[in-house]
Amino acid sequence: MKAGKIELVVQRFNPERxxxxxxxxxSIEVKPEMSIVEMLDEFRERYDxxxxxxxxxxxxxxxxxxLKINGQxxxxxxxxxxxxxxxxxxxxxxxxxxxxxxxxxDSRLFWEGIERAKPWLIPKSSCEPLSAGELERIEDSSxxxxxxxxxxxxxxxxxxxxxxxxxxxxxxxRLIYDPRDRYKKKRLKQLNQTVWRCNHSWSCVEECPKGxxxxxxxxxxxxxxxxxxxxxxxVRHARYFERAIISYGRLNEFILPIKTLGTxxxxxxxxxxxxxLGNRLPQLAPKRISRLIEIKRLFKKLK
Amino acid sequence: MQKYRIAxxxxxxxxxxAAIEAYDLGVRDxxxxxxxxxxxxxxxxxxxxxxxxxxxxxxxxxxxDTIKGSDNxxxxxxxxxxxxxxxxxxxxxxxxxxxxxxxxxxxxxxxQLAGHSQKIACYVADRTGHAILTTLYxxxxxxxxTVLEDxxxxxxxxxxxxxxxxxxxxxKTGKIRAIKTKAVLLATGGAGxxxxxxxxxxxxxxxxxxxxxxxxxxxxxxxxxxxxxxGLKEKGIxxxxxxxxxxxxxxxxxHQRFMLKHPEGEMAPRDITSREIRGQKKAFLDFRDVRDxxxxxxxxxxxxxxxxxxxxxxxLIWIEPTAHYMMGGIPINLNAEVEDMKGLYAAGECxxxxxxxxxxxxxNSLLEAMVIGKQAGRKxxxxxKRRWFYPPVSxxxxxxxxxLFLEFITNLKKGSGRTASELENxxxxxxxxxxxxxxNEKGLLNGLKRLKKLKEELENTCLKDSSLIYNQEMIRAWxxxxxxxxxxxxxxxxxxxxxxxxxxxxxxxxxxxxKFHLIACQKGRGIIIKTKK
Numbered sequence: 095m096k097a098g099k100i101e102l103v104v105q106r107f108n109p110e111r112x113x114x115x116x117x118x119x120x121s122i123e124v125k126p127e128m129s130i131v132e133m134l135d136e137f138r139e140r141y142d143x144x145x146x147x148x149x150x151x152x153x154x155x156x157x158x159x160x161l162k163i164n165g166q167x168x169x170x171x172x173x174x175x176x177x178x179x180x181x182x183x184x185x186x187x188x189x190x191x192x193x194x195x196x197x198x199x200d201s202r203l204f205w206e207g208i209e210r211a212k213p214w215l216i217p218k219s220s221c222e223p224l225s226a227g228e229l230e231r232i233e234d235s236s237x238x239x240x241x242x243x244x245x246x247x248x249x250x251x252x253x254x255x256x257x258x259x260x261x262x263x264x265x266x267x268r269l270i271y272d273p274r275d276r277y278k279k280k281r282l283k284q285l286n287q288t289v290w291r292c293n294h295s296w297s298c299v300e301e302c303p304k305g306x307x308x309x310x311x312x313x314x315x316x317x318x319x320x321x322x323x324x325x326x327x328x329v330r331h332a333r334y335f336e337r338a339i340i341s342y343g344r345l346n347e348f349i350l351p352i353k354t355l356g357t358x359x360x361x362x363x364x365x366x367x368x369x370x371l372g373n374r375l376p377q378l379a380p381k382r383i384s385r386l387i388e389i390k391r392l393f394k395k396l397k
Numbered sequence: 398m399q400k401y402r403i404a405x406x407x408x409x410x411x412x413x414x415a416a417i418e419a420y421d422l423g424v425r426d427x428x429x430x431x432x433x434x435x436x437x438x439x440x441x442x443x444x445x446x447x448x449x450x451x452x453x454x455x456x457x458x459x460x461x462d463t464i465k466g467s468d469n470x471x472x473x474x475x476x477x478x479x480x481x482x483x484x485x486x487x488x489x490x491x492x493x494x495x496x497x498x499x500x501x502x503x504x505x506x507x508x509q510l511a512g513h514s515q516k517i518a519c520y521v522a523d524r525t526g527h528a529i530l531t532t533l534y535x536x537x538x539x540x541x542x543t544v545l546e547d548x549x550x551x552x553x554x555x556x557x558x559x560x561x562x563x564x565x566x567x568x569k570t571g572k573i574r575a576i577k578t579k580a581v582l583l584a585t586g587g588a589g590x591x592x593x594x595x596x597x598x599x600x601x602x603x604x605x606x607x608x609x610x611x612x613x614x615x616x617x618x619x620x621x622x623x624x625x626x627x628g629l630k631e632k633g634i635x636x637x638x639x640x641x642x643x644x645x646x647x648x649x650x651x652h653q654r655f656m657l658k659h660p661e662g663e664m665a666p667r668d669i670t671s672r673e674i675r676g677q678k679k680a681f682l683d684f685r686d687v688r689d690x691x692x693x694x695x696x697x698x699x700x701x702x703x704x705x706x707x708x709x710x711x712x713l714i715w716i717e718p719t720a721h722y723m724m725g726g727i728p729i730n731l732n733a734e735v736e737d738m739k740g741l742y743a744a745g746e747c748x749x750x751x752x753x754x755x756x757x758x759x760x761n762s763l764l765e766a767m768v769i770g771k772q773a774g775r776k777x778x779x780x781x782k783r784r785w786f787y788p789p790v791s792x793x794x795x796x797x798x799x800x801l802f803l804e805f806i807t808n809l810k811k812g813s814g815r816t817a818s819e820l821e822n823x824x825x826x827x828x829x830x831x832x833x834x835x836x837n838e839k840g841l842l843n844g845l846k847r848l849k850k851l852k853e854e855l856e857n858t859c860l861k862d863s864s865l866i867y868n869q870e871m872i873r874a875w876x877x878x879x880x881x882x883x884x885x886x887x888x889x890x891x892x893x894x895x896x897x898x899x900x901x902x903x904x905x906x907x908x909x910x911x912k913f914h915l916i917a918c919q920k921g922r923g924i925i926i927k928t929k930k
Contacts, residue, residue, distance in 0.1 A: 149599045272494070
């Protein structure tokens, strides 16, 4: 990409004037190696000084400049123009719909989720300092810069703002596997209410600017919740899922919700009717797959 | 008018540490006033580590290294106090959950930083500032301490002898609030944004210095500014000393290791290294011989990848000195008290405790922020509990305190000159050219003349954004006003210090070196600089 003119589409919103946010297009000069924050700085200087956006460290460690660029979450200071400019166009929106002004957002919901995880060490009355191995286990999860990208782009949060989100779960992880923390079991019990609601959209893993392996953390937590013998819909879902695949090589999607939700599955009757009307009902009694033995071997190997 | 027994301006390491300490000593009504969410404070960027002397011998050496590194301007009492409390700072943080590096036998690991004669810095990978700030913020959350975000302290409410409160501008609503207090802590950090190339965050505009100075408090040694030798060219993003302690070399445009003339080579103190780098046409960091560089220095490797077009394993990384730390500041005693004003405290980079003298060693700023922050919390809590009544604040005192800011922003809306952004760019050019790594009388006098013009131009600047809510153009113009005033203080002090010491280098008086302190005071509308031995 060469230096030159591009189309910059930015979401604008001034609560004093505008009923709702809107996209506005500008023609601006850019250099390909500029960061998005540098580009917005120059935009403010040369084109429109009223654009509101947050910037801080400019070096990818404070997490303040999270933005939606071409529909995906990025840190503005770490993202170069050349990496997000396609067909000479960049679209920039705030990271969340809770907008205060232009690209500046209200991150209250994100922080409420973090707070619910009680992200502070509750130390045992006496504990040893951590060893190198224990530190290594929690090092990845402690690198979170609280940018909120994983939360705002989460497929579950999109439909359910009560889901604490990946960052909060990872904060819980970091303390659960810190041997100095007193409340491992309590924290696992609390996470048992949330961690199963992840719908595996993987946007958190793709977009985390620190490359934290968020879903690996969640999978480990799920494994330990099951080992601990905790109950709940999520655990039942996972257990039935495994049994169905080992026994049949496929899921029985009639039985799955009943096993997961128990009597509360009756609430899904409406959805079932809609599926039936749309000719999308799954098979009532799916057959075993032909090469089930290979699935069983796989499971044995994994265990 | 709201009231809180303790108001803390600034949500970085020093401010949060003070809040936690005061809370634990029984004062629950504390408010942290921060321009940004505390987790975004400039402290988050500290990379190298926190100095901590874990044995009596280590304390002894740490004290001597710090005093020597300060070019003998540091105050021994302060250095001894902070060094002796450094182990406690590590223990406090670990008790709060911080994960300093340890070995398989659970012993703390420490690394060498430039100017130290021993491995002194406890660290968390190369993101120690992030780890410490996150830990402290988690503790603030745990205690439910009130944090006011997007909030700018625009003045203190004071009489000649006492600080009674603070005037706050709320960016989200465009409203102004007065907060009555028994104690105000200034923990506003440094002022790297004065310079064109800085490692500091975009909001580090030195507000606390002017809050104190504008209320009659003298500032000490404001000309003593550390330029970290290795910031990325133009961007100023720091490549910490961990790079050089891991074996990265410094090369000039001819690929010569120009630091080898010094006994410590690439590990010479920052002031010496910065001057040497400035003396080259170009300077580079060479990581090519550092084994497993991406694993040993993950944050640095990430910085090179994200902010340059270079490959850390194959290419030379272009660097230049970057404005990094203000050694000077608001003079305090070891209880963080500003002695000339009751009810006012300062801690962290904006304070002058005597720890760093003319040049700060790596690892000592996080340490000072932790120790003095704790002292501030302790002292403020004691005073807040001892004083039964709030000092009375009249509406005319509030009006007087808020007047300067209100008049400034009202005036802005009528201007038609250059934008504040253009003026700010010019300020940063002037400061970097005339008051950077190398200074001289001619340059400083020229700089002062140009700053005076800028000040006049700012009164007529053009404000294009007239909105009330989240008007960043307007608040940045206010910050610019403060920065120009601060620039004048720094330049006057630099002019007055005619000889070199530590980070302050005068090339018009080469070879001369004298040890003394400078105090900058307000006199009418001007500044006078006095010498103090």
